[in-house]
Amino acid sequence: DIQMTQSPSSLSASVGDRVTITCRASQSIRTYLNWYQKKPGKAPKLLISAASSLESGVPSQFSGSGSGTDFTLTISSLQPEDYATYYCQQSYSSPYTFGQGTMLEIK
């Protein structure tokens, strides 16, 4: 099974800050990497697919990069509505594992 490891597990940041979350796969997954935003009581929301493709309707302050085993999610300027937990997920091979999540909190 492919293990997905995110860092950090939690992060405190202020509105307007630039934030980077990393995700590492235990083996190469090419660009089969997706990022989701999860807020309490809400369904997960797909932000970025195929490592760097911004989903329709997702604000442009979100961006993704990487290939192989190392990936990043960047929020260029934090907005109040961005405080949430972020998950990476590999869709390269079953089981289609998620990272453990990164909780983004208000500083």
Place this chain on the structure above:
Amino acid sequence: QVQLVESGGGVVQPGRSLRLSCAASGFIFISHGMHWVRQAPGKGLEWVAFISYDGSNKYYGDSVKGRFTISRDNSKNTLDLQMNSLRAEDTAVYYCAKDQQMFTIPGPYGMDVWGQGTTVTVSS
């Protein structure tokens, strides 16, 4: 509009069974693979199972393999998850989700449509 609506959650005793359903609308259901994903209280997201567009390929997470069965009825636009031999650690909110890839197993494009979730509690 594109929508997934889960149902069937509830409280069940350990060792018993429960069947979840997911009703799809607003997209061509037969074209897309479908997933179940769960989130236990205070925990992260856990991928549970996938079924291909035509039902010919089914994959399961290690923690549910042999106990859960995913199925679909393309004539009714519904997805099911039969859960047997339930354990306390199966307690979670269960989401169904649509895979963006068409006519094949999951590709690089993720799960773009999610239901609101249904809660399963396994407790005596």
